[in-house]
Amino acid sequence: MGNYSKIKKGIYCAALLLVFGCTSEPEVEVPEHVKDLDNLTVYSTDPQPARKIQLEREQTFGSREEILVGRMGDIAVDSSGRVFIADVQNQSIHVFHPDGRFITQLGREGRGPSEFGFIKSLQIRKNRLYVYDFNQYKVSVFTLDTLAGDQTILLAQNRGKYRALDRAYPSIDQLYVRNNNTYLAKFKSDSSKTNKIWQNFEIKGLFYLLDSTGKIASEKLLDLKVATGTNVGTSSSSAILGYHVEDFFGNALPVLSSDNGIYLAEPDLFLIKAYSPNGVYEHAFYYPHKKISLTRKSAIEAEVPDIYIKSMQSMDLPQTWPVLTEMKIDDQDRLWIATTVENMNVYEWWVLDATDGSLLARFTWPRDKPIEAVKDGKLYTRETKEETGLEEIVRYNVEIIENK
Template sequence: MKHPRVFLHIIIFVALVGCLNQDSVEVPEEIRDLENLEVYPAELKPELDINIEKEREFGDTDTVHLGAILKDFAVDDNGRVYIADLRENKIHVFNPDGSYVQAIGRAGRGPGEFQMIWAIQVSNDHLHVLDFNQSKISTFSLQTYEHIRDIDVSLENQPSEKPAWVDQSRRYQAFLKPTDFFILPDDKYLIFFSDPGVTTADHLDKRTYQASIFNIKTGEYENHNLFSFRWTGQVLVHDNLIMFKVPYKRSSQFDFNHNTLVYGWTNDPLFKFYSMDGEYQRALYYPLKRVNLEEEDALAVYQAADEQLINAIRNDDLPDSWPAFNTLKLDDEKRIWISVTSEDLDVFEWWVLKDSGELLTTFTLPRDYSIEVIKDDYFYTHEIDRETGLQRIVKYRVEMN
């Protein structure tokens, strides 16, 4: 057993180290007072090297044409890839070797049919598909690809009292519906609500993500006030033009894995961890160097922009810098993958962080290569051919050493 005085000295030493670490880095005032905040130095050195090899593409074949409208995709434990086709309202299934298997679902309003596929997940030999228009989640077998059930996840038909944010959001012309979900243990969904139907710039800053837990067995929501994050959708609104995913706009980014949710607002390299009951646990902060934003750089992202878009950007209130980061992903080892804005605006610098915060490794990818799924020793990107506009999913093998 340690002597009490020695133990006290250890506590004081740890506290001083934490204070020195935070005081040596400029931390915004609104962040500084967070509990359990770990601040990292400005110059981080990665612990490991990384080797990335392109292994497979999933896209057009002789029998199927995916076109240019891919909404989401998922990968099962056997390496099969499931790609949501927004135009055809079906899920295309590919073997790990890239060969085509079949399509699941079709357009319609019946069982296992879709009006607008919005998000998909795989878990426990099942494929789960969220239909935005119908506010339902359809489940299919990964063994037979047969439809199992549809679950109504709308709020309109719920017997329980609606959460307060329903009426609050409607005052700002926002009508929140299920737009994302994650699969929890014990037959439950973590469902996120938002309203991506932007028709005006009014009250854009009032919109939020709201999260609830849905019990599949009872068919009812059991917790409505789990998380509340701001939503902007990275939208540019000018006259009759509405542009989504504008790269210099700020947005909420979050991901969920192993009963942990990590959230970040892209303006700040701050990542907050939450438990499944919605309780804040801790945060990591990285004082990244900001990349200045010039009007010509914002315009250069859109290589073939028309006059209306050019005028919209020139009339927009541009921030002084690009977002600190763009994308946040949490892998099956609870490592955080973030795409960081670099001086070379043609690429993102990707950081891989331990869940404890240390920098594991870094690498670069073109801006158009968006990492969406990280599974085992692979990551899968959504890539767009700028010349043809065609989209594909690409599988890369990753080795860190």
């Protein structure tokens, strides 16, 4: 996965010289549990990118006279620039030409072929669109040439053979399509949940490989904390509901490269770990990053929903905001990572070379225009039209140029 400086246990100080050279630059503080990682690259506190990002707005995709898109879910973009938008209100997929024209609608609500209970994700690999239905634990596959339904794959039907999965829960929270028509499934489990209101609990992710028929084909690859849940009271004083307040606690952020490599970031540090397609740890890279205090004032500035702000005094909250809030990987295997900065109206996005973690470019972008995908030199965001209040997908041309 490219050349990178190696930091082995017991020779950490010597390895820093490999990264920074013999300069007077202050030593970077690295948490003890990060120092223990093999093959770790540590970058400087304030790296300066050699390039910059220029974005030019090009096209919008969404409701038209001939089609009304309900509540937008996930999106996908094929190699020709067609945009596929999941409508989770109507459980269908709207397909748009690269120039914004509506083409057709795929699927509908139901339990049959090309019908959906809840569309969780859309992914495109080679010449196929994969639609993951969270409610029915199935994948519907469409051929991009004809946009016809090709097959339906039921997932993890053999889960009873795996002790950690032999109950109705954990469920498949996320499904990642690999480049060989197999899958990486993340099962989510919160078995450590307690019965005390406002107490936090650990949500774990159990990663398994699934074969092309949807059957589990491996022992557990990864077992890690993916989020923090909180027990909250409901309208009934005796009822307790476990809920993940993503705004305050963040998520673990996995992505798959074009060769099925796994990259994993956790919210509390700017630390990216790289794993082989079979879940074997390979290397990691770390950037020291300033943590931003989590306060009621900053929560209001970040436009966190009022229901969470009103409950902040009752919750056991972290002292700081998540360092990393989102991670995408583009078709060139570059990592696009959103970081929290003092201006709560924006995120600072870093573009990294996934092979060694080196910084390619950096730019700020509004929080209320989340980046959904980057592909073929185009960036796709989710934005709200002021005049109608309707969401739309907006495509920008991306130019990465040298800093002068």
